[in-house]
Amino acid sequence: MKKTVAILIAGPTASGKSALAHALAEQLSGIVINADSMQVYRELRILTARPSEAEAGAVTYRLYGHVPGDEAYSAARYADEVRIALAEARAAEKLPIVVGGTGLYFKALLEGLSPIPPIPAEIRTRWREAAVEQGAASLHAQLAARDPVMAARLRPSDPQRIVRALEVLEATGVSLAQWQEVPGEPVIQLDDALPLVVSPPREVLRQRIDARFDAMIEEGAIEEVRALAHLGLDPDLPLMRALGVRPLMDMLAGRVNATEAAEGAKAESRQYAKRQTTWLKSNMSAWKWQDTQDMQSLPRQLCDFIKA
Template identity: 60%
Template structure:
């Protein structure tokens, strides 16, 4: 079977935070009659519009958007669930005659889309509940020691403070009798084959990205980031839930409790963002070598080149 022409292929846009990938996705979606599908692990959360830099209401009205702000912060959204939700969103976009434009900064989500996830069997509810309660009651350190005993390979891979991943490794080995490392070595079914996509990797000068991220956080503060963090705190959620570990949440909660001043909270949040940018850039360099590079400084002429590339 011959490959589909570019103008019918889903467009994947990845890049570090503050790189301008969302604006590029909007321009492409408007040009190519597309539907924007989220591939950012924090932008799925309903309570994190400001702190996750989700598209505004006005932007969402300009072109169809999917998988934004539809998960309550009390849930731990996973790559497995993303794969199912993204597959459905891609199918809906295509049935409506719209080209899927999948954009985000979560490299694992893109990897899951085009390579598939390991075929780990469903975990029995009683096993899952047991280890999640153990995580709350015994703490990450004790569970990491237990993991070291039953699955030293995974224990070596995980930080002793990473409760969520330690719990996952323990529930998998108890439920299946096999290490999560073994399951992760098995490839699953991709949602879309990599050759059947157009892949753009947005990047930029490190100093420029930092400056853009700093300016964006200052804008978030003006737009109500502190109130959003307070509202999240009022839900009294498990601090290890992904939404509670979103960039900026912890410094702002410390600010809300009076433990630090606003200037320190801003600097801590900006430092978190810079560290995150570094991790994202490392992922891009290691995993997205074949993606078409796009720089953050786009001109009208370079946008025309991009539009031409995606239509060829």
């Protein structure tokens, strides 16, 4: 059997994929590499379900909690950093285990990103300031006038992607839609990896989501969000859209009670998990799907498969 150079584990939130990655890393002398767009941020360890201190002490983790929340982390930066993390794992003769639920990060890993030139800092800054001053809807209207094809692909309420489209258009004179048609360079070939999707039955996933949020509250998620609120970050930053932040912010501001906040956070997570599952079925149907009915034996089965 062809040697596995990496394990890729995708799945919806609360599916158990991180626990599987940790177990495999312990048994296969692996390094766990993040592919979750919220777990890169420093401020929310509990609410984004980053590895605990005990887990991080038992297994090597990369690309977790290394970005301050006042930055907008990008897929392009992820592609650069994951190349380095994979090279470090190979140099240490460790098996890379990439795990997360952000589809764009897996696409960057397996397909590469379009070779868009670096955007000059002054252009980037100007459009970000315009987003704050004018709002996303106004910028979307400007984009629609200059680049209707790209504007049609974006929601008027998505300032980060609208700003990206405008800055690319200004800096390069070419629509982001056209750049996206230029193939990138893959970081990993899918044929060299063991690609897994962890996908519990819907009702099991619903129960896991609810139980995990309750555990997060017990662990200190409210205090974590209170500290985040005190930072006064721009509400349009990616970190501020992390699951659970808005309901807990509303609770801290007295707009809802604790029960309403918990129900809102759980509903938010369930809706997100549904969208993730739909995306995974559309884009990763050829991967090996695991329903996690027997999570205790699954790591051993996979280890046996890899070592065969």
